[in-house]
Amino acid sequence: MGHLRNFETAVFRRVRRDPPLGKVHRIAFWLFVFYLALSAGRLLPGQAGVFFGGVSVLTLLLLVAFCIPLLWRWVFGRLMWKVRNRLVVTYLLMGLAPVVLFVTLASILLYVFSGQFAIFAASSEITSELGHIATQDRAFALHIAHMVAQQPKIKVVDLAEAEDSMPVHEDFGMTVAAFEDGQPLALTPSSLHDASISQAPAWYHDNDRGDRFKRIVIHEGKLYLRAIDTQTLGGHTITTITSLPLHRENVDQIARGLGTVTIVPDVQIDDDDMPSDAKPPKKVQFSYQRTARGVKVNGEDLDEMQTRRRSITGGMLPGAQHFYDVTVTFWAPLDTIDWETGKPIQTYAKVSSRPSLLYQRLFITSLKIAAVIQEILIGIAIFFGVIELFAFYMAVRLNRTITRSIRDLYQATVAIDKGDLSHRIQVTRNDQLAALSRSFNRMISSLERLLEEQRQKQRLENELAIAQEVQANLFPRGNISVPSLELHGACYPARTVSGDYYDFLVFGGTSMGLAIGDISGKGISAALLMATLHSAVRAYRFAGEELITAGTAALAIASTRAMGEDEVECGELFEEPSKILALLNRHLYRSTQPEKYATLWLGHYDGLTSRLIYSNGGQLPPFLLRADDSVTRLDCGGTVVGLLNNMSYEQATEQLYPGDILIAYSDGVTEPENEFGEFGEDRLLEVVRRHRHLSLEAISEQVMQSLRTWIGGQEQPDDITLVLARQR
Structure with a gap:
């Protein structure tokens, strides 16, 4: 399967098309490949070529079947991609389709109704003509019976008097036979005597038709409207048979005002023509179909010329008055009997008319009302047309409104994708789409603002990263120690930069200055103040000329001569940390804002005597954990640094013994809370006491691990600074 897939991908990439993904697409592709291979096999001679040809045809049919849904998807995807086209199709399906279906149904119903009405009108004319013939036949019968009663031996009866007494009616070729x-x-x-009828048909008496008979009959291959009447007077039975041949002139009378009427005789459905074992049909069904050779009636072919010779057509179809005045053609059976046998013969009548003729026929008794109704219908049609045009205009307007809004949104997304955040959609309406456009504009404004804030935040983060890098350089780097004292310090900022401070200062290779502090606040402002404090402490460390009095200057010169130019230091000042705190307090008070201050603990360790001189300026007092696990708090000093002017600080001295550990920390170590309260000094001492045999770096890591466990998933609340020193 992998090789086939690779082949598909290679072929489609060759023609610069995407490889097929769906099953239908892949099957169509392989059917096409198979068809090409089979087409090549058709070139083989003999039965092999025939076989490959047949299989290729089947493959082609399958390929076409699979390509139809693919073509539909392609056309639908191309044409229906735009919302405008989808809306147009939706309108057509929802609006035009019902109208088309309704108009089609109405047209079919109107056509059927018109055809039925035309057939009804033609049948009514035939029935009326039969009624007229029956009336004349009765008149003839009564006249003849009266004449016979007066003259029993009469052999010739004059019908001129009876004919003159009848109403005027155009009956061409009407004949009478009397018995x-x-x-x-x-x-x-x-001219009235019908010599072709020698006697009344036997079936007339056998079936006891009664005294009145009027039907369409076929006699000697011709159609007649025929009536039979019997009168008994004076012991004599008089039978009259009046016939009207259905030739063109008489059919013209029937078709007057209808169009054309065609009567097709001698299409017989007779029981004698059916097989002996066949069941008689329950009802007669008629079907008429025009074929290439002629016509087909009930499935039997009739020659066109033969049909024309035997059919009778009368009337004339006028031209159309309107474009919708189409020709309406309808067929209907006429009940006809064979004059010789009395058996039914199915004769068909075809009526071709127009709606205008049928309309006039329908309102023949009130043409003025018909004209008024016609004008009303035309007015209603025009009114409906105007409404339809208005609805179409409104649909186009709504369609343009929707598509324009979507187009504006699409163009806006394209512009934004290209980076043009200044692009805005022009909104002039007040609807839901307009609200969507306004919301989009607000979203772009918010996005532009957020991106600007993001850029500013990024610049700030870059600056903070630089500040963090600078601040990292302010903390002691590398392993700083003296022979008799082991040191370790760590600072973990709550944010990018820290406001905590610690520093180690080496004096003469055996003494050490220690500093730990905490700046009020967090973030960049605290970091800047921390840098100021660091610089000040370092300044007092290296710039001794600003601090040494006249008495100490000579001492400094003597010390310089004794120690060399590379040892110009002020370690002597750090032997009195209280003075350094006083100087730093005055410096910060004068150079910072009133609300800014710092806590600072300074200590000076003398490696020769193992003594620690310290002073605390508001910092959490460090602990001195003795080798015997006793604890000493180093809290001698004064208030915070930089808040009040002219402050003085006290200092104290502690003797360190091997194994003693100095623990200096910021409030970020002891103040973190959880549901059990603060971490506290006792837990700090417990962690250090439990791991005091480890290195200072390992002890610091254990403290941090305990803090993280105590805080849990919460954010680090404050900067954490921890300084450890152990007497060797």
């Missing part, structure tokens, strides 16, 4: 007790009677004028 007295089954015997034919001669009639005058001869």
Whole structure:
């Protein structure tokens, strides 16, 4: 599978297309490859080529089947990518589709209704014509019966008087046959006499049709409207048969005001034509279909010319009055019987008309009302058209509103992606999309502000990183110690930079100055004040000429001559830490803001005598953990440094013995809290006492581990500074 996948990727990359991801896409690709291979196999001679050709055709069909959904996805993805096109399709589906379906249904119903109405009108005309013939036939029967009653021996009956008494009606070719007790009677004028009928049909008596009969019959291959009437008078039975042939002139009368009427006879559905074992149909079904050779009625082909010769067409279809005045063609069966046998023969009538003719036919008795109704319908149609145009205009406006808002949002995102945060969307409306655009503008403003803040924060972090690097250089670096004293110091800032301070100063290789302090506040301001304090302490360490009085200057010169130029130091001042604190207090008071101050503990260790002279300026008092586990607090001194002017400080001296540990710390060591309270001095002493046999660095790490455990997941609340010194 890996090799096939690599082949797919290589081919698509060759044509600069993305490799197929879906199963349908991959199957279509391999079907195409398979089809190409089979197409090459078609070139083989003989049965092999035929086989490959057949398989290639099947493969091509499968390929087309799989390509259809891919083509649909491609077209849909390309055309429907824009929201405008999606909205247009949505409007078409929601608005136009129901209208099209409704119009289609209405058109079908209107067409069917029009066809049915046309058939009904034609059938009514035929029925009316049959009724007229039946009326004339009865009149003839009564006249003949009256004449026979008056003249029993009469052989020729004159129908001129009866014909003149009938209402005027255009019946072309109407004929009459009369019988007295089954015997034919001669009639005058001869144009009315139908000599083709020698007697009444036998089925008429057998079926006992009654005294009135009016039907469409087929006699000797021709269609007739025929009526039979029987009158009994004076013991004689008079039977009259009146016929009207359905030729063009008479069909014109039927089709007047309808269009064209075509009657197709002799399409027979007869029980004799059915197999003996077949069941008779429950109902007659009619189907008419035009074919290339002619027409097909109920599935049987009829030659076109034969159909035309046997059919009778009358009437004329006028031109269309409007574009929608289409031709309406409908077929319907006519009940017809065979005059010889009395069996039913299915005859079909085709009516071709127009809606305008049917409309006039419908309102034939009130044309003025029809005109008014037509004008009202036209007005309603125009009104609906105006509403539809207005709805279309509103839909276009709404579509443009939505697409313009989305386009503006898209262009804004593109501009922002390119880094143009000054881009804003012009909002002129007051809707939800406008609110979205305003919200987007506010988001961009907030993003621009946040980015500016981020840049400022980044610059500040860079500056703090530089400050942290500078501050790291202020703390003692490397292993600083004297032969008789082991030293270690560590500072862990709560933020990037620390406000805590500690320092180690070596004097003459055997003595040591120790300092630990805490600046009020945190962050960069405390770090700057810490740097000031560090610089001041170092200044008093190296710039002794500003501090030495006239008496000590000579001593300094003598010491310089004795020790050399490289040993110009002021270690003697650190033998009195209280004076250094007083000088630092005056310096900070004069050079800093009133609310700024520092706590500072200074100590001077003499390696020759193992004595520690110290003074505490408001700092948490360090502990001196003796070798016998007793504890001494080094709290001699005074108040904080830099808060009040002209302050004096006391100092004290402690003798150190081997194993004694000095523990100096800031408030960040003892003040962290959890649900059990502060970490406290006792826990600090306990940790140091438990691990005093370890190196000072290991002891410091144990203290920090205990602090982290005590704090837990909370943020470090304050700077942590720890200084340890152990007498060797």
